[in-house]
Amino acid sequence: MNKAKPTILVVNDDGITAPGIKVLLEAMSEIGRVVVVAPDSPQSGMGHAITIGKPLRLDKVDLYEGVEMYRCSGTPVDCVKLAVNKIFKGQKPDLCVSGINHGLNNSINVLYSGTMSAAVEGAIEGIPSIGFSLDDYTLQADFSHCVKYVKELALQVLANGLPQATLLNVNFPNTPHIKGIKVCRQAAAKWAEEFDERIDPHKRPYYWLTGVFQLNDGGEDTDVWALEHNYVSVVPVQFDMTAHHAIPYLNNWKFNV
């Protein structure tokens, strides 16, 4: 923490009017100077998408008294890029927090989640970053039991920093009876898609993406295990996707070309 009052960028993927971001910006306002940049509409499942084919809008809005807020027409990752470039203008914030997401982003969901991708983008920019998510998809989600953990984790990251090119993925169980914080690895899992097939009024088929979470990992060191046992899960995430362990294997291949 390089100054008395840190600057904190708050982003999310559920959109600027989501209850989860209000909880997060209020918690962060107790720690530092807060700047909020969030999508003008829900952007769940946008992953690491960026907007290339059309221009972006960025407008200052006045939703909560005394909070500097901007709504952005783009994706969660666009929000971070615009914040760094057009609002902070190269003066990086001390912390980037994303969420609190309405719905878990544990395990494989780190890839699909706009919340986590915004935090990943913060980390790529060299900003210590954390994504927060709660196991409740509804707009009526109760985030009150999360607040003290959110503040503690933000303070720890500000005080200690994070290993280079890493960030934190923090998920909360939907219970006030939390046993503590567990540092975990991402559980191996996938979504088994089902697709709800329907017929439109013009007799043409269309499909709704649905799915069942398929856990392939019983490890007690995973985020899924921690959440099932009422712990807050903290997974350190990296954005270097190289499978280093596979390099020697591939180097043994003989290419006939």
Added chain:
Amino acid sequence: MNKAKPTILVVNDDGITAPGIKVLLEAMSEIGRVVVVAPDSPQSGMGHAITIGKPLRLDKVDLYEGVEMYRCSGTPVDCVKLAVNKIFKGQKPDLCVSGINHGLNNSINVLYSGTMSAAVEGAIEGIPSIGFSLDDYTLQADFSHCVKYVKELALQVLANGLPQATLLNVNFPNTPHIKGIKVCRQAAAKWAEEFDERIDPHKRPYYWLTGVFQLNDGGEDTDVWALEHNYVSVVPVQFDMTAHHAIPYLNNWKFNV
């Protein structure tokens, strides 16, 4: 390879009419039975986005003689999910190839790329998967020097398989004078955003995302180095994003909560 004639799923992010996917499906038709599922419009930069808030369309089309093809209204990842569930119906293809992308997807671009995210989704589904990209963004790109490498890599993956939960990210330099194939790690880099700010006819500002590729890694074992020296770069990619090396560090933190 579990049968005489393998089944190969071909996807991309530049859309079903892109020249790059035609080159790829033609190369794959020499190896096996090909099924193409591609977005009905360009989806560059969509990363691992999925479509949650609206339904999807999937229509059979007849673009090239004798090739089973479908256009999808969703993202590249949606294409893979729909292919696995509605076309293959659980009978997994033997290989999933994505591209050939018009433009490089080396280094950090693996995160933003719809081409690579489609291949990642294939790997999550347990299908041996490869993403292919060429260092030429134009629709006039010449892919002819890529074809023999595309076929060789597909055959090697079909014959040897890949380590569990990994896939390949293959990038081609834009030259016919290729020195060979190099297995690499992803170079550390980021996009330094600039944003082109303009004023619309109603006097309101808008922003075009632009950027400069900022390399922070001179390693001769990276994909950037290989491509600059006219090698085909092959990076093994994993989708477990856990920063395993950071877990002991975080376990030393004392939480005051």
